[in-house]
Amino acid sequence: MAAVRVEVSVLPDSVLLQILALLPPWDRLRAAGVCRRWRRLALDRAVWKHVDLSQRRLSSGSLWQLLRRVLPAGLSTLRARGCLLSASRQRLLSPALLSALGKRCPQLRCLALSETDLRRIPYASVPASLTALELRRCELPISWFHPMAPSGTLRRLLLHHVPAFADWHLMAASCQHPLRVLSLRGTHRVTEAGLLQAAPQLKGLRHLELWGCGAGDATMGAIGSHMKQLRVLEVVDCPVSSAGLGPLKSLQGLERLCLELGEKVAPKAVIALAQALPRLRELQIVGACSGMDEIRLSLSHCSCSHSPQAPD
Structure with a gap:
């Protein structure tokens, strides 16, 4: 049977949004550079409702950039991985970052952190909207x-x-x-x-x-x-x-x-x-x-x- 080839460009926006939502966040950002249509779809709020950043170790600076550029008000789930032995400038979270996350993303329900040093983070900084908190190998x-x-x-x-x-x-x-x-x-x-x-x-x-x-x-x-x-x-x-x-x-x-x-x-x-x-x-x-x-x-x-x- 001959293989069926489908041009991605002919797919409706609704289908492309579902595909983009399945991609890792980094691939979504790359897709945003293809053309105007792909940029509009790749940065759509629906694509960024559930975000898993745990495939890479992140610093506070990287997470700040994502928060300012793409993480929408409708963000529901955020997963991230830090580094327990990192210097203060490379730590994943700070009280200011958590506070900004809570204000910019008031619908955040699940925060999942791994390998993150929380010893300098007051619990009052945790977004009040959370209904689920997952901590793996954290301090x-x-x-x-x-x-x-x-x-x-x-x-x-x-x-x-x-x-x-x-x-x-x-x-x-x-x-x-x-x-x-x-x-x-x-x-x-x-x-x-x-x-x-x-x-x-x-x-x-x-x-x-x-x-x-x-x-x-x-x-x-x-x-x-x-x-x-x-x-x-x-x-x-x-x-x-x-x-x-x-x-x-x-x-x-x-x-x-x-x-x-x-x-x-x-x-x-x-x-x-x-x-x-x-x-x-x-x-x-x-x-x-x-x-x-x-x-x-x-x-x-x-x-x-x-x-x-x-x-x-």
């Missing part, structure tokens, strides 16, 4: 999520491999924001005592991930007592014993469950838990588990899988 000051600050709007909080995040931050964030999604991975300064203290403030959670935190059987009891609205629960790198499984039976709305089990957990205890959860559709067991065949045969109402180690 935080101890004063973030101050409990005396006005009530926030964050619904989703994700912290992956943020070594400074501790019990203090967790308690302050849970008191300040009506969180629906909380994902903690590699936050080793979060202890079981901190999780127990914050649990009553996390009653509205729908999605909870605890990877490599200080969670234990007491944490499972607090989850079962306070977080009745959970739909997704993942507890990895914190082995759960048979005693810790019992309190999870109260999570009647749970749809997905991922657990790393302790060495002495019997398959029957896992089966009893899953059978007590009428909406459970996905069960994933992480780590050693000798009874997966028995678990799969006994649970026809959900998909069961096993991973020898935690997935990436």
Whole structure:
């Protein structure tokens, strides 16, 4: 069959806008130099609603230029990557830049940062419009999520491999924001005592991930007592014993469950838990588990899988 060749220039603007929105930001800027029509389309607000700059390390100067040139008032999602070991002039963010971002882009809902030094950034500089904050391999000051600050709007909080995040931050964030999604991975300064203290403030959670935190059987009891609205629960790198499984039976709305089990957990205890959860559709067991065949045969109402180690 002969290949069909389509001239891009004959495509309608609506199609070209969709194509440009899929390109990396740098390629969109190159497209703006092709001709007047492409410049108009490449700089259209619809193309810059969701911006992912994380493929490259950025400095504050580069982000300032993008903010002044192309980032529109309708920007909804911004992802960016800095450099933790950079000099002050090369840091990704400053209080002035964050303040300008909040003013120029009042519809910004999600800010996702990686490898960014935030130790000199006051939390008051974070745009008030945010409903989602994602931090990966970032450095935080101890004063973030101050409990005396006005009530926030964050619904989703994700912290992956943020070594400074501790019990203090967790308690302050849970008191300040009506969180629906909380994902903690590699936050080793979060202890079981901190999780127990914050649990009553996390009653509205729908999605909870605890990877490599200080969670234990007491944490499972607090989850079962306070977080009745959970739909997704993942507890990895914190082995759960048979005693810790019992309190999870109260999570009647749970749809997905991922657990790393302790060495002495019997398959029957896992089966009893899953059978007590009428909406459970996905069960994933992480780590050693000798009874997966028995678990799969006994649970026809959900998909069961096993991973020898935690997935990436």
